[in-house]
Each structure stands twice: as C-alpha cells, then as structure tokens.
Amino acid sequence: MNTSPVQARDVAKHFGRTKALDGCSFTLPEGSVTGLVGPNGAGKSTLLSLIAGLARPTAGEITVHGTAVRGRMHPDVSLLTQKRPLYDQFTVRELMRAGAAMNDRWSAERADEVLDLLAGVAKDAKVRTLSAGARTQVAIALALGRLPKVLLLDEPLSDLDPLARDETLRIVMTEVAERGTTVLLSSHLLTDLGDVCDHLLLLDEGRVQVSGEIDDVLAEHHVVVGPAGLELDVDGVVDSSRTSRQTTALVRGTVPPGWETTHPDLEALVMGYLRASRTRRLARTQ
Amino acid sequence: MTWIVWRQQRPVFITLVAGLVVSVAVILMWRAGMAGDLRAGNLEACVEKIFDGCGGKAADEFQDVWFDRLHAAQGTVLAAPALIGVFVGAPLFAREYEQGTHALAFTQSVSRTRWMAAKFAVAALPALVVVLVYQFVVHSWLDVAGDLGPLATGPFYFTTFDAQGVSPVAYTLFAYTLGMVAGALFKRTLVAMTLTLGLFIAARIALSGVREFMITPTRVLSDDLDGRSPVERGPLVVESGFLDARGAVVADPTPMMNCAGRNDAQGITDFEVCYRENGLAQRFTDVIPVEQATTLHLLEASVFAGFAVLFVLGTVWAVRRQV
Structure with missing residues (x-):
C-alpha cells in the first residue's frame, strides 16, 4: 500500500470544455518541500484545491497518506489559499478561537507559537488592520494550528515585501524542520523557491512537464550554446533561441557532441519551460 | 461554529x-x-x-x-x-x-x-x-x-x-x-x-x-334580490351572484342586462320584480367566515x-x- 504523503494518479479536472488539469501523475516524498511552478492558468491553484479536497477531480485519484481525498478537506492537509481569506472584522485572538471551533484537531499552542514568531502579531488587533506580511502570518498560524502533515501554500509570497517574504519562508522552513511536514508551494518567485525547495513540480496546460528532485532535474537538463548555423538535432529540446551569432537552447537528456553545455540553474530551467509554453501557445493561435 | x-x-x-x-x-x-x-x-x-x-x-x-x-x-x-x-x-x-x-x-x-x-x-x-x-x-x-x-x-x-x-x-x-x-x-x-x-x-x-x-367558501343565501349583500363587513367575499329556481348559479348575464335597460314611466326599474320575471330566485354570496x-x-x-x-x-x- 502506498503511504506517501501525496500521490496523484491520472488526475484530471475539467470545467466545462476547459481542461484545467489532464492526466497528472506525481508523488511527493515525505518531508519534501516542492515548488509548484508554471505559467498563469497552468492549473496550479486547481491542483492544490484538489489535493485539499475542496473540489473533486473529474478523473483519477489523489491519495494523502494512502487514503483517497473525496470532496472534503482531508484532516491531515492544510491549504493556504491565494487570497488568504480571513474574517476581517475579527481580532486575531477571535480568529484563532474560530480556528479551534472549526477543527477537530487543533493546537492553540502551535498557532500562538507561529503568531509570536518574528516581530509577533498583536492578538487584539482587528484582522483588517494587519499588514500584508502579518496577515500572511495569521493565515499560516491558522493553517499550522490544524497540525497538518501536508501543507499546501498557494502563492504564499505574493504581495509581500522582501523582508516579509524572507520571514514567511523562515516560518515554513521551521515547520518542516521541526515537524517533518511535507510542503507543496506554488510561487512565481523563482529565486525564493531555489532557497527552500528540494523538489520541483512544473505544470503547463494542465499537464506535469517536470517532476522530481531539483538536483536530479537540473542534472538532466543542459543549456547548450553553439554557432548560429549549427542545427540542433535531438528530441529533448525544450526551448531554443537564436541571435545572428549563436543558438542557445535548453535540452533535456543527452546533447550531441560539438556543443558547449552547462547545467541550468533553477531559474533558467523554469524560464526555459515558461518561454516554451508561451511560444507553443502563440503558435497555436496564429 | x-x-x-x-x-x-x-x-x-x-x-x-x-x-x-x-x-x-x-x-x-x-x-x-x-x-x-x-x-x-x-x-x-x-x-x-x-x-x-x-x-x-x-x-x-x-x-x-x-x-x-x-x-x-x-x-x-x-x-x-x-x-x-x-x-x-x-x-x-x-x-x-x-x-x-x-x-x-x-x-x-x-x-x-x-x-x-x-x-x-x-x-x-x-x-x-x-x-x-x-x-x-x-x-x-x-x-x-x-x-x-x-x-x-x-x-x-x-x-x-x-x-x-x-x-x-x-x-x-x-x-x-x-x-x-x-x-x-x-x-x-x-x-x-x-x-x-x-x-x-x-x-x-x-x-x-x-x-x-x-378554503371552500361558505354560501350565504338571501331571498332579497334587490337588497344589499346579506353579508356584513368582516368575512372575505369570494364570489357573489344569483341562483335560479333549481338553486343553480346563473352564469349567463342576460337577465341582469335585460333589467338594466328596462325603465318604467318614472324611469325607475323595480329590479326585484324584473329579476324574478327573468328566472332569478335567490342571491348568493360565497364567503370565508371570520372564524376561519x-x-x-x-x-x-x-x-x-x-x-x-x-x-x-x-x-x-x-x-x-x-x-
């Protein structure tokens, strides 16, 4: 029996004719921190809400620690949604009370611990008066108070200033270090991802393009540079660009001899895939 | 919650x-x-x-x-x-x-x-x-x-x-x-x-x-054809009209129209007599009584x-x- 924290088998989610996700399969290892990347509309938020149980997949199955997720919140999963919805008219203390009331398993100590981290959040402040950083901290406290084994974070770093971004990531990393929580976080901020993630899940047009440990993924890819006239004749070309003097390409797998190759960094790799996605989309609309 | x-x-x-x-x-x-x-x-x-x-x-x-x-x-x-x-x-x-x-x-x-x-x-x-x-x-x-x-x-x-x-x-x-x-x-x-x-x-x-x-209304009957409705203020009047000699509701408005145009020498119609001549026997009012x-x-x-x-x-x- 498979007991990995999160496993997806041929998961699809269709909204009418649009296929938000199609044939997605992947496994997240225990205690891993996985960066979920992809262009806008790739299906990242949909995937996270399926794992959380907010929506049911059209086809396929998602299991969390071996039990199937079926249309309701899995007790071991916490999801921080992109908009970070909180009851604005509540005080922080009241919101934590609400968290306790809405969950069967709840640790007020854990939630308070998260609130006290960094500069600390004033518990009597109204939620609506909080800064974006403090608001995220409150939302994370609410998510971690559930004592999740799997933490899903949808764009946890958007609208945060660099300091708040750094601090938010520190909270998440502390959680992983202390409790061995498995984390799946989506973000557009590639440099930040590189610091915290050990795994990568790259989605495009509802399909998994790349999935695996970042080191392995980077080792598998090559950035090749050659003179403009030379044709690159292999299957694994992800993306290529030409100037009048040279051809640069991102290649997956082996590269024929005669090319100058390096391994990409995470940012270059993801950028290559994003660019390729856009090129494909443009080609289709023309 | x-x-x-x-x-x-x-x-x-x-x-x-x-x-x-x-x-x-x-x-x-x-x-x-x-x-x-x-x-x-x-x-x-x-x-x-x-x-x-x-x-x-x-x-x-x-x-x-x-x-x-x-x-x-x-x-x-x-x-x-x-x-x-x-x-x-x-x-x-x-x-x-x-x-x-x-x-x-x-x-x-x-x-x-x-x-x-x-x-x-x-x-x-x-x-x-x-x-x-x-x-x-x-x-x-x-x-x-x-x-x-x-x-x-x-x-x-x-x-x-x-x-x-x-x-x-x-x-x-x-x-x-x-x-x-x-x-x-x-x-x-x-x-x-x-x-x-x-x-x-x-x-x-x-x-x-x-x-x-x-609610099925209660029928109130009156022999006074020309008088006011027999029903006092209070009950809800659902329907009213006339019955013929056999007690059936007169749906045809002809008798009423016949009488409306027939004035005697003084210009007054005796509706009571006229209605009876035209086959109307009783006046009815269907009401929902106050108690209901x-x-x-x-x-x-x-x-x-x-x-x-x-x-x-x-x-x-x-x-x-x-x-």
Missing part, C-alpha cells in the same frame, strides 16, 4: 435590535397618547363595537389623527419580512463569496453542511424573533383603537391579514431563505438583494390573489414555508457544489 456565525453577524444583530428598540419605543409612546385621546373624547366604549353614538365629532377627530398612523404601522409589519430577506438573507452567503471567506471555512475540518446549518439558524433566529416582537407590539397598539382603527374592516382586509397571525413569520422565513438561495447561487450581494426584493414582492402579490381559493381566518393564515403560511424548504434545499445544493 455557532459562536463564529454569531460573531460574524454581530453588526446585523445590533442593527436589528436597535431598530426594534427605537420603533417599539415610538409605538408605545403613541399607544399611550392614543389611549389618552380615547379617554378625552369619551370614545372608550366605541372601541369594542361601533354604535350610533360613535359617529360624532370626537370620533372623526380621533380617526383624523390616528387612523393613518395605525395603517402605516401595519404597513411596516408588511415591510419587515422584505427587509430581513434583503439585509439578512441575501448577504448571508453572497458576502462570504464576495470576500472569499467561504474558502476559510471550507479549508477547515468543519463540514459544509454544518457550516450552512449554523449560518442559517444563527442568522434566522434573531430576525424571526424581532419580526414577531414587532408584530406583537404593533398589534397591541391596533387593539387599543379597536373598531375605531383599521381592525374595523375585519381580519381579511389585506393590511390586517398580512400583518397578523403566523403570516409575518411565514413571509419572513420565505424572504430570508429566498435571499439566502439567491446569494448562494449568484454570489453577488447586490444581485441577491435586488432579486430577493423583486421576487418577494412578486410572490406576495401572486399568492395573495390565490389565498381565497385555499386562522385556518387561512395557516394554509397560506404552509405554502410560504413549503417554498422556504425548497430554497433551503437549493442553498444546500449550491454550496455543496461550490469549489
């Missing part, structure tokens, strides 16, 4: 209670003033039953001052359900969707059904109590005026009927659940509010037209409650399929 909804709805409760306190204070003040006017005009006996001595100047003055106010008070009882529907029912789910806070509840372990049930009950209960208390207070004021006020027209007069018995609570439940389902379906507070108001008014008008067909007002209230309320159940089911369906 109850505490959360209570905390979320707190501003609504405060508004409801403040509104109730202010209006009850005004009504009690007026009620005391009106009772004083009754004593001063020596009209206290007329409240029970209008008799010949009640038509004087004092009664006219009393009615000039108070009748419209009493009517207006009944009007506010009619408006209360719409206000609850628009301001309590419609935003209940629509505001959660607009602010995205439904996702907060959905991402905790509480089930959607429990979340809905808590929201429904905790928001509805105070609203229903407020309507009931307000109806009771307004009615206690109307009772003081008795037959000198709007109650003289009987329990079926539309402002009286709709503001009495179980009707206001039934309308409130209907409007509240209508607002709720509109909010759950359309997810926009303003859209839900507008729809609730429009549909509630339409439904009330439509259903008040069919109300009289919910409560039954009619309950029947109509059950129709509104039935719709309310449908709206609740619609809400459950809409919220469960929400991503």
Whole structure:
C-alpha cells in the first residue's frame, strides 16, 4: 500500500470544455518541500484545491497518506489559499478561537507559537488592520494550528515585501524542520523557491512537464550554446533561441557532441519551460 | 461554529435590535397618547363595537389623527419580512463569496453542511424573533383603537391579514431563505438583494390573489334580490351572484342586462320584480367566515414555508457544489 504523503494518479479536472488539469501523475516524498511552478492558468491553484479536497477531480485519484481525498478537506492537509481569506472584522485572538471551533484537531499552542514568531502579531488587533506580511502570518498560524502533515501554500509570497517574504519562508522552513511536514508551494518567485525547495513540480496546460528532485532535474537538463548555423538535432529540446551569432537552447537528456553545455540553474530551467509554453501557445493561435 | 456565525453577524444583530428598540419605543409612546385621546373624547366604549353614538365629532377627530398612523404601522409589519430577506438573507452567503471567506471555512475540518446549518439558524433566529416582537407590539397598539382603527374592516382586509397571525413569520422565513438561495447561487450581494426584493414582492402579490381559493367558501343565501349583500363587513367575499329556481348559479348575464335597460314611466326599474320575471330566485354570496381566518393564515403560511424548504434545499445544493 502506498503511504506517501501525496500521490496523484491520472488526475484530471475539467470545467466545462476547459481542461484545467489532464492526466497528472506525481508523488511527493515525505518531508519534501516542492515548488509548484508554471505559467498563469497552468492549473496550479486547481491542483492544490484538489489535493485539499475542496473540489473533486473529474478523473483519477489523489491519495494523502494512502487514503483517497473525496470532496472534503482531508484532516491531515492544510491549504493556504491565494487570497488568504480571513474574517476581517475579527481580532486575531477571535480568529484563532474560530480556528479551534472549526477543527477537530487543533493546537492553540502551535498557532500562538507561529503568531509570536518574528516581530509577533498583536492578538487584539482587528484582522483588517494587519499588514500584508502579518496577515500572511495569521493565515499560516491558522493553517499550522490544524497540525497538518501536508501543507499546501498557494502563492504564499505574493504581495509581500522582501523582508516579509524572507520571514514567511523562515516560518515554513521551521515547520518542516521541526515537524517533518511535507510542503507543496506554488510561487512565481523563482529565486525564493531555489532557497527552500528540494523538489520541483512544473505544470503547463494542465499537464506535469517536470517532476522530481531539483538536483536530479537540473542534472538532466543542459543549456547548450553553439554557432548560429549549427542545427540542433535531438528530441529533448525544450526551448531554443537564436541571435545572428549563436543558438542557445535548453535540452533535456543527452546533447550531441560539438556543443558547449552547462547545467541550468533553477531559474533558467523554469524560464526555459515558461518561454516554451508561451511560444507553443502563440503558435497555436496564429 | 455557532459562536463564529454569531460573531460574524454581530453588526446585523445590533442593527436589528436597535431598530426594534427605537420603533417599539415610538409605538408605545403613541399607544399611550392614543389611549389618552380615547379617554378625552369619551370614545372608550366605541372601541369594542361601533354604535350610533360613535359617529360624532370626537370620533372623526380621533380617526383624523390616528387612523393613518395605525395603517402605516401595519404597513411596516408588511415591510419587515422584505427587509430581513434583503439585509439578512441575501448577504448571508453572497458576502462570504464576495470576500472569499467561504474558502476559510471550507479549508477547515468543519463540514459544509454544518457550516450552512449554523449560518442559517444563527442568522434566522434573531430576525424571526424581532419580526414577531414587532408584530406583537404593533398589534397591541391596533387593539387599543379597536373598531375605531383599521381592525374595523375585519381580519381579511389585506393590511390586517398580512400583518397578523403566523403570516409575518411565514413571509419572513420565505424572504430570508429566498435571499439566502439567491446569494448562494449568484454570489453577488447586490444581485441577491435586488432579486430577493423583486421576487418577494412578486410572490406576495401572486399568492395573495390565490389565498381565497385555499378554503371552500361558505354560501350565504338571501331571498332579497334587490337588497344589499346579506353579508356584513368582516368575512372575505369570494364570489357573489344569483341562483335560479333549481338553486343553480346563473352564469349567463342576460337577465341582469335585460333589467338594466328596462325603465318604467318614472324611469325607475323595480329590479326585484324584473329579476324574478327573468328566472332569478335567490342571491348568493360565497364567503370565508371570520372564524376561519386562522385556518387561512395557516394554509397560506404552509405554502410560504413549503417554498422556504425548497430554497433551503437549493442553498444546500449550491454550496455543496461550490469549489
């Protein structure tokens, strides 16, 4: 029996004719921190809400620690949604009370611990008066108070200033270090991802393009540079660009001899895939 | 869960209670003033039953001052359900969707059904109590005026009927659940509010037209063909007309038309004779008697409650399929 924290088998989610996700399969290892990347509309938020149980997949199955997720919140999963919805008219203390009331398993100590981290959040402040950083901290406290084994974070770093971004990531990393929580976080901020993630899940047009440990993924890819006239004749070309003097390409797998190759960094790799996605989309609309 | 909804709805409760306190204070003040006017005009006996001595100047003055106010008070009882529907029912789910806070509840372990049930009950209960208390207070004021006020027209007069018995609570439940389902379906507070108001008014008008067909009426007969209707003010008249010698309803208007054009030398028609010549034997009036007002209230309320159940089911369906 498979007991990995999160496993997806041929998961699809269709909204009418649009296929938000199609044939997605992947496994997240225990205690891993996985960066979920992809262009806008790739299906990242949909995937996270399926794992959380907010929506049911059209086809396929998602299991969390071996039990199937079926249309309701899995007790071991916490999801921080992109908009970070909180009851604005509540005080922080009241919101934590609400968290306790809405969950069967709840640790007020854990939630308070998260609130006290960094500069600390004033518990009597109204939620609506909080800064974006403090608001995220409150939302994370609410998510971690559930004592999740799997933490899903949808764009946890958007609208945060660099300091708040750094601090938010520190909270998440502390959680992983202390409790061995498995984390799946989506973000557009590639440099930040590189610091915290050990795994990568790259989605495009509802399909998994790349999935695996970042080191392995980077080792598998090559950035090749050659003179403009030379044709690159292999299957694994992800993306290529030409100037009048040279051809640069991102290649997956082996590269024929005669090319100058390096391994990409995470940012270059993801950028290559994003660019390729856009090129494909443009080609289709023309 | 109850505490959360209570905390979320707190501003609504405060508004409801403040509104109730202010209006009850005004009504009690007026009620005391009106009772004083009754004593001063020596009209206290007329409240029970209008008799010949009640038509004087004092009664006219009393009615000039108070009748419209009493009517207006009944009007506010009619408006209360719409206000609850628009301001309590419609935003209940629509505001959660607009602010995205439904996702907060959905991402905790509480089930959607429990979340809905808590929201429904905790928001509805105070609203229903407020309507009931307000109806009771307004009615206690109307009772003081008795037959000198709007109650003289009987329990079926539309402002009286709709503001009495179980009707206001039934309308409130209907409007509240209508607002709720509109909010759950359309997810926009303003859209839900507008729809609730429009549909509630339409439904009330439509259903008040069919109300009289919910009870089999009692037939009152009279041999006096030319007189006034044998029915006094009070019962609800459903239908009236003439019967022929065999007791069947005369549907054909020819006899009446024949008589309308036949004047004698003085230019006056003796309708009594003319009608009998044309085969009319008795005059009938189908009424719903005053004693059946409560039954009619309950029947109509059950129709509104039935719709309310449908709206609740619609809400459950809409919220469960929400991503």
